[in-house]
Amino acid sequence: MRVMIVDDSVIFRRGLRLLLEAAGVEVQRDIGSTDEIAGQFARLRPDLCILDVRLPPTFTDEGVAAAEYIQHEWPDVGLLLLSTYVETRWAERLLWNDRGGVGYLLKDRVNRVTDLVEALHRVAGGGTALDPEIAASLVRRKRRAGQLDTLTSRERRVLELMAQGLSNAGIGADLVVSDKTVETYVAAVHAKLGLSGDNADRTHNRRVLAVLTYLHTTGRIATS
Amino acid sequence: MTTVSARPVRRQARSARTRERTLVLIAAAVVVGVATWVVLRGFSVVLSVAAVVACLTLMVAAYLLGGEREQRRSSGLLYVAAACLGFQAGPAVFGEVGTWVGAVTMWWALVPLGIVVLSYPGRRLLARWHGTLLVVMGLDCVVFWAVAVALGGISPRIVELHWPGVGLMIMRVGFPILFCAALVQRWKCAAPPERPGVRSVCVVGLVLAVMFVARIGVRGLAELGIVSWSAYEAARTVNLVCLALALLGLLLEALRRRAAHGRLIENLLGVGGNPARIQDAIRKALNDPSAQLTLHWPGGSLPLARPPTPSRVVRDLRTPEGTLVAVVDAAEETTRDPAQLRAVLAVGAVALDNARLQSQLAQKVDELRSSRSRIVEATVQSRRRLERDLHDGAQQQLLAVAATLARAELLGAQAGAASAVGEARRQLGEAIAELRRLARGIHPAILDRGGLPVALPSLADTVEVPVDVDVPTELHTRLAAPVETTLWFVAAEAMTNAARHSRAASIRLRLEAAAGRVTVTVADNGRGGARMIAGGGLAGLSDRVSALGGALRISSSATTGTCVEAALPCES
Numbered sequence: 001m002r003v004m005i006v007d008d009s010v011i012f013r014r015g016l017r018l019l020l021e022a023a024g025v026e027v028q029r030d031i032g033s034t035d036e037i038a039g040q041f042a043r044l045r046p047d048l049c050i051l052d053v054r055l056p057p058t059f060t061d062e063g064v065a066a067a068e069y070i071q072h073e074w075p076d077v078g079l080l081l082l083s084t085y086v087e088t089r090w091a092e093r094l095l096w097n098d099r100g101g102v103g104y105l106l107k108d109r110v111n112r113v114t115d116l117v118e119a120l121h122r123v124a125g126g127g128t129a130l131d132p133e134i135a136a137s138l139v140r141r142k143r144r145a146g147q148l149d150t151l152t153s154r155e156r157r158v159l160e161l162m163a164q165g166l167s168n169a170g171i172g173a174d175l176v177v178s179d180k181t182v183e184t185y186v187a188a189v190h191a192k193l194g195l196s197g198d199n200a201d202r203t204h205n206r207r208v209l210a211v212l213t214y215l216h217t218t219g220r221i222a223t224s
Numbered sequence: 225m226t227t228v229s230a231r232p233v234r235r236q237a238r239s240a241r242t243r244e245r246t247l248v249l250i251a252a253a254v255v256v257g258v259a260t261w262v263v264l265r266g267f268s269v270v271l272s273v274a275a276v277v278a279c280l281t282l283m284v285a286a287y288l289l290g291g292e293r294e295q296r297r298s299s300g301l302l303y304v305a306a307a308c309l310g311f312q313a314g315p316a317v318f319g320e321v322g323t324w325v326g327a328v329t330m331w332w333a334l335v336p337l338g339i340v341v342l343s344y345p346g347r348r349l350l351a352r353w354h355g356t357l358l359v360v361m362g363l364d365c366v367v368f369w370a371v372a373v374a375l376g377g378i379s380p381r382i383v384e385l386h387w388p389g390v391g392l393m394i395m396r397v398g399f400p401i402l403f404c405a406a407l408v409q410r411w412k413c414a415a416p417p418e419r420p421g422v423r424s425v426c427v428v429g430l431v432l433a434v435m436f437v438a439r440i441g442v443r444g445l446a447e448l449g450i451v452s453w454s455a456y457e458a459a460r461t462v463n464l465v466c467l468a469l470a471l472l473g474l475l476l477e478a479l480r481r482r483a484a485h486g487r488l489i490e491n492l493l494g495v496g497g498n499p500a501r502i503q504d505a506i507r508k509a510l511n512d513p514s515a516q517l518t519l520h521w522p523g524g525s526l527p528l529a530r531p532p533t534p535s536r537v538v539r540d541l542r543t544p545e546g547t548l549v550a551v552v553d554a555a556e557e558t559t560r561d562p563a564q565l566r567a568v569l570a571v572g573a574v575a576l577d578n579a580r581l582q583s584q585l586a587q588k589v590d591e592l593r594s595s596r597s598r599i600v601e602a603t604v605q606s607r608r609r610l611e612r613d614l615h616d617g618a619q620q621q622l623l624a625v626a627a628t629l630a631r632a633e634l635l636g637a638q639a640g641a642a643s644a645v646g647e648a649r650r651q652l653g654e655a656i657a658e659l660r661r662l663a664r665g666i667h668p669a670i671l672d673r674g675g676l677p678v679a680l681p682s683l684a685d686t687v688e689v690p691v692d693v694d695v696p697t698e699l700h701t702r703l704a705a706p707v708e709t710t711l712w713f714v715a716a717e718a719m720t721n722a723a724r725h726s727r728a729a730s731i732r733l734r735l736e737a738a739a740g741r742v743t744v745t746v747a748d749n750g751r752g753g754a755r756m757i758a759g760g761g762l763a764g765l766s767d768r769v770s771a772l773g774g775a776l777r778i779s780s781s782a783t784t785g786t787c788v789e790a791a792l793p794c795e796s
Contacts, residue, residue: 019630110630
């Protein structure tokens with residue numbers, strides 16, 4: 001897996017590069033601004049691009065704009081947005097599409113390098129990675145709205161892990177239960193919330209998107 | 225001083241008015257008493273009543289007019305006329321001599337009346353011959369009568385065929401005719417503002433003149449034997465009654481004048497705080513559409529009216545306290561009625577002063593509102609900057625530490641792990657230093673402990689350019705926290721600017737506290753160019769300083785460098 005890092009903080013991107021390299025990830029380039037993206041991409045064709053959300057010159061959402069550009073030019077490149085904010089508004093237009101290969105993580109995840117590397121692989125493989133903190137806040141919001149009352153606490157946790165983009169195996173590992181049990185939980189969640197789409201593992205990404213869409217929309221989505 | 229001294233003068237004027245009123249009341253009582261007495265003694269009721277009415281009317285009119293400074297002379301003359309008319313009861317009291325006295329004083333009463341009628345509402349007669357006519361009329365009774373008597377002996381008959389008698393007769397008819405001519409001239413020359421007053425008094429004068437011509441005519445006819453002497457007596461009575469009625473016209477004029485002043489106040493103060501409408505009201509009151517105000521307060525301006533006519537007068541509009549509010553440029557005719565002009569100026573000044581205060585208040589409120597919003601904006605900006613500093617600085621550094629430590633963990637026992645830990649420690653040290661720098665930017669903790677005398681030298685130590693510190697080791701009083709903080713920020717911002725942009729070789733930092741003010745001055749010897757721009761750091765400082773009632777001064781030039789001075793009031 002070849003990775004490119006775009007982050008304006010030299011000290012952070014160097015640290016991240018060294019970390020990823022130590023974890024066995026090939027980092028092709030770490031660059032500080034979006035200007036160089038087009039040239040570097042044409043030359044190096046990375047599998048995955050890690051982008052900070054706030055980049056020069058205005059430090060608002062240049063990272064998201066750059067991600068959209070990459071998505072348009074090189075549709076098969078995985079995009080992982082790294083931010084210090086628990087704020088997905090900017091990344092939503094990337095995350096909630098039907099494409100996959102997108103992730104949004106807090107920079108704090110550099111502290112848990114195995115999770116980070118796993119998320120990188122997931123995104124590079126066309127999956128989705130949502131920061132646990134953001135997934136948890138989405139579930140909290142839905143719960144406050146009274147729409148998750150029918151779920152047991154175990155099922156809510158499964159929903160959260162599904163939203164993070166974990167596979168059944170990942171969920172099983174997290175909860176320390178068998179795949180069979182996870183499947184039961186997942187089926188229950190789907191049934192109770194009336195989620196569309198297959199719950200089978202092979203259409204894993206569609207499942208995540210369905211969950212995310214459900215969690216993100218304020219109303220109960222149609223089952224059609 | 226002026227306000228203090230103005231008060232006793234006003235009180236004096238008021239007590240003079242009270243005395244005047246008392247005297248008028250006593251005189252009125254005497255006149256009524258005497259008239260009653262002479263009526264009881266069998267004197268003509270009609271004549272007595274007419275004389276009393278004429279007398280009282282004049283006194284009341286004189287009293288009313290006397291309230292105005294410019295009419296004080298007219299008022300005095302009317303009192304004289306009233307006194308003269310008081311002798312009309314003479315014949316009943318003193319017999320034959322009384323008749324003479326009555327006739328002479330009657331004549332004399334006409335002189336002051338004539339002066340008032342021909343000069344009202346101003347104080348000057350229109351033409352010199354008006355004065356001459358009135359003087360000759362007054363002398364007539366004394367000089368010509370004496371001449372006539374000396375040449376022809378005492379005779380009540382005036383139409384005897386000796387030349388003084390004829391001359392006297394012609395003059396007596398000629399005076400009223402000339403007087404009428406003077407009235408016509410006066411009326412023709414009346415400026416628009418004085419016209420209502422002139423009209424009233426001219427009518428009074430005309431009635432008086434016609435009446436006297438009629439009376440003398442009837443007398444002449446009686447002496448020629450064409451009409452009986454009783455007809456002359458009747459004519460005399462009618463004359464006196466007409467006199468009394470005509471003088472009521474003067475009283476009405478005095479009342480009209482008072483009402484006009486009331487209306488003036490209403491019109492000028494009723495238009496509100498709009499200077500343009502006040503100007504319109506002043507134009508109407510002065511009856512001069514060309515009158516033009518020049519407002520004497522910052523930001524006060526009025527569009528120019530029609531082109532000014534050649535002869536102009538310029539008058540100040542001052543408040544009772546003497547503040548010049550505006551200057552009015554008006555046609556020269558407006559000075560014909562000085563009292564009216566004075567009243568317009570006085571009331572106009574008050575109205576304009578109100579307008580000025582209103583506009584200044586509105587301006588102040590606007591200023592306050594915008595500076596308040598600028599302060600809020602500056603707060604938001606500083607929070608944003610703080611967030612940016614935290615995010616881009618300390619947070620990234622800490623994240624780098626986390627990444628390096630994670631790497632060290634990954635490497636475990638492998639080579640490079642120890643160097644990764646060492647790097648993490650170095651990064652941590654940088655992050656801590658960055659946090660300390662940030663914290664001081666939010667609020668300098670040293671300020672709370674030692675105040676400006678300690679905090680400023682310590683601040684100067686952090687500046688890259690050498691700073692010459694001129695700060696007392698301690699101040700007499702501890703300054704209020706907002707004052708201290710604001711001055712510290714001024715010093716910090718000014719020194720940072722000097723170090724970053726001015727290419728200065730040295731900076732001088734000075735703190736002074738004297739006479740309830742504390743001043744911080746930062747001067748450099750750089751290339752200048754510091755300006756206050758909206759939303760800039762200096763403008764933000766200026767708002768903070770003025771919010772505390774102080775002032776921020778900036779002077780900057782390529783030759784002398786930049787000097788930033790913030791002065792704030794403090795309790796001492």
